[in-house]
Amino acid sequence: MTPPPPALLTLEHLYWVVGAMFAAFSLLSLFDRTSKKALGNAAFWGLMAASLIGGSCFSNFANGLIVLGLVGLAGFGFTGRSQPKTTSEVERKAFADLRGNWLFMPALLIPLVVLIGTLAFHFTAFGEQNLFAPRRETYFFLLAGVVVALVVAQLWLKPPVTAPLQEGRRLIDAIGWAAVLPQLLVAMGVVFDKAGVSGLIREGTLAMLPPGNLFLAVLVFGLGMAMFTIITGNAFAAFPVMASAIAVPLLIDTYGGNPAAIGAIGMLAGFCGTLMTPLAANFNIVPVRLLELSDPNAVVKAQFATAVPMFAVNIALIYFLAFR
Amino acid sequence: MSHYLPLVGVILLILGFALKLNPMLVATVAALTSGLLGGMDLKQVISEFGKAFTDNRIIAIVWIILPVIGLLERYGLQARARGLIAGIRNATVGKLLILYLLYRQLTAAIGLHNTAGHAQTVNPIVAPMALVAAEKEHGALDDHTAQRVKAMTAATDNVGLFFGEDIFFAIGSIVVIQQALAARNIELSPVELSLWAIPTAAAAFLIHSTRLILFDRKLRRAAK
Numbered sequence: 001m002t003p004p005p006p007a008l009l010t011l012e013h014l015y016w017v018v019g020a021m022f023a024a025f026s027l028l029s030l031f032d033r034t035s036k037k038a039l040g041n042a043a044f045w046g047l048m049a050a051s052l053i054g055g056s057c058f059s060n061f062a063n064g065l066i067v068l069g070l071v072g073l074a075g076f077g078f079t080g081r082s083q084p085k086t087t088s089e090v091e092r093k094a095f096a097d098l099r100g101n102w103l104f105m106p107a108l109l110i111p112l113v114v115l116i117g118t119l120a121f122h123f124t125a126f127g128e129q130n131l132f133a134p135r136r137e138t139y140f141f142l143l144a145g146v147v148v149a150l151v152v153a154q155l156w157l158k159p160p161v162t163a164p165l166q167e168g169r170r171l172i173d174a175i176g177w178a179a180v181l182p183q184l185l186v187a188m189g190v191v192f193d194k195a196g197v198s199g200l201i202r203e204g205t206l207a208m209l210p211p212g213n214l215f216l217a218v219l220v221f222g223l224g225m226a227m228f229t230i231i232t233g234n235a236f237a238a239f240p241v242m243a244s245a246i247a248v249p250l251l252i253d254t255y256g257g258n259p260a261a262i263g264a265i266g267m268l269a270g271f272c273g274t275l276m277t278p279l280a281a282n283f284n285i286v287p288v289r290l291l292e293l294s295d296p297n298a299v300v301k302a303q304f305a306t307a308v309p310m311f312a313v314n315i316a317l318i319y320f321l322a323f324r
Numbered sequence: 325m326s327h328y329l330p331l332v333g334v335i336l337l338i339l340g341f342a343l344k345l346n347p348m349l350v351a352t353v354a355a356l357t358s359g360l361l362g363g364m365d366l367k368q369v370i371s372e373f374g375k376a377f378t379d380n381r382i383i384a385i386v387w388i389i390l391p392v393i394g395l396l397e398r399y400g401l402q403a404r405a406r407g408l409i410a411g412i413r414n415a416t417v418g419k420l421l422i423l424y425l426l427y428r429q430l431t432a433a434i435g436l437h438n439t440a441g442h443a444q445t446v447n448p449i450v451a452p453m454a455l456v457a458a459e460k461e462h463g464a465l466d467d468h469t470a471q472r473v474k475a476m477t478a479a480t481d482n483v484g485l486f487f488g489e490d491i492f493f494a495i496g497s498i499v500v501i502q503q504a505l506a507a508r509n510i511e512l513s514p515v516e517l518s519l520w521a522i523p524t525a526a527a528a529f530l531i532h533s534t535r536l537i538l539f540d541r542k543l544r545r546a547a548k
Contacts, residue, residue, distance in 0.1 A: 015381050018388055048384065055378040061367060064374025068352070075349035087398050096400030096407060103396055103404045104436070110389060111434045114493065118515055138514045139385050142494050149392045157399050167394025172387060177348050182496045183383040184348060186503050188355040190376035191369065193507070195330040195362025232341035236497065237351070240504040241334070248508045259510045263501040264490060264520035271486040279341065287442040287478035291451055293471050302472070302479035306532045310487070313527040321523065
């Protein structure tokens with residue numbers, strides 16, 4: 001049997017496109033004379049571009065050094081917000097009044113293109129052409145949706161040519177290193193695996209759990225997600241650890257659960273933890289400051305009575321939906 | 325005992341996050357430490373970390389939508405979103421916040437999670453509207469009650485975002501799930517994952533809406 005021919009478009013092509021965007025952010029930062037962090041930002045997004053475009057050619061060690069470079073720039077405060085030239089609040093209000101709800105239209109085109117693409121992919125011969133890397137067709141439709149939205153917005157609003165990239169840079173600099181953190185956390189989870197951490201958590205859990213009790217296994221997975229998130233303030237950090245420690249070996253391999261349901265709802269069980277922790281500062285502390293609340297935990301307290309039943313619902317959903 | 329040493333990495337991760345050190349540094353130190361204690365040498369662990377980071381580059385694709393969103397913001401997308409929310413009139417606090425919850429869940433589900441938020445909508449629009457609505461029901465609000473109304477507004481924003489955003493397939497958490505499972509040879513498509521976020525989203529709407537209706541009743545009772 002010969003292996004199937006590689007798809008026409010692979011993930012590598014997507015890396016190039018996203019990498020080109022980060023390269024543009026880096027270049028525009030380089031010419032930014034207004035921001036004090038411009039050089040740091042240029043270096044940071046430049047390394048991201050290098051990783052995306054060249055990652056497959058570099059040695060693992062060179063890729064590791066790129067990661068350490070990103071972490072060093074982010075961890076020691078070399079990156080920060082930028083202020084590319086944009087419109088004022090007053091101008092924006094006037095534009096918004098002029099164009100009304102049509103402003104949502106280009107953004108809505110993105111999920112629309114993905115929806116149409118996905119339906120066509122699954123229900124017509126389009127899906128049999130071996131065009132895209134298997135199971136990754138969504139990302140190609142996403143890219144197509146972005147291109148369609150950009151062309152429509154460009155023709156309709158007639159902004160300066162560099163505006164999409166400059167506005168994109170404004171947003172990515174506001175997000176900063178947090179844009180790279182999820183990828184770094186997944187990489188950390190992989191290293192934990194290789195170092196034997198996940199195996200240890202799995203052994204510990206198996207030793208505690210009575211064999212054959214599916215409900216307890218689901219509960220421990222959900223509790224692990226929520227507790228880990230409460231302690232760290234970050235459900236993204238919890239998922240790779242709990243997935244390889246409990247979800248994959250126990251829920252999926254042993255009990256034959258549906259991986260998509262376990263993964264998606266497991267992450268949402270982690271989000272219940274986010275609602276309960278002051279460590280998730282962006283969500284639970286920032287509004288306390290903005291709204292001038294005297295109790296620093298006021299938002300967490302207001303969320304508690306939603307988070308607890310939501311946790312129970314997620315456990316029940318995994319138990320009843322993932323093991324049919 | 326040395327068998328347990330790699331767990332030090334997890335302890336460092338938890339401690340580092342709890343002490344609010346920079347998460348990028350914390351995650352890296354945790355990964356390198358557990359690798360070293362698990363028997364790798366420094367070059368090996370850096371290589372493993374680099375390989376894992378590179379293997380998961382697809383996670384960065386979610387940022388491809390920023391030029392579109394940024395461009396629309398340039399032409400008043402956020403101003404229009406604020407106008408849309410401010411158009412909700414003659415509602416009690418509970419009804420206002422239920423409508424906002426629905427708005428937040430629906431917009432997050434189609435990838436517009438950045439058009440609302442604590443800085444964008446809660447503080448400038450929804451909280452002041454909620455206070456006005458509460459005064460209509462309750463009369464002048466004492467400080468404690470006003471603070472509870474504001475905290476409930478922020479809570480509603482978070483609930484709507486958390487239990488709406490995963491229905492959008494190109495969001496960090498969905499790609500994280502996909503890649504974390506792909507690392508264990510379980511291949512899923514993002515759309516498949518995001519569909520499983522729908523039951524939880526519906527439950528969140530029902531549970532939080534119920535709380536908001538009860539919140540309304542409590543305000544009215546306190547007024548009598």
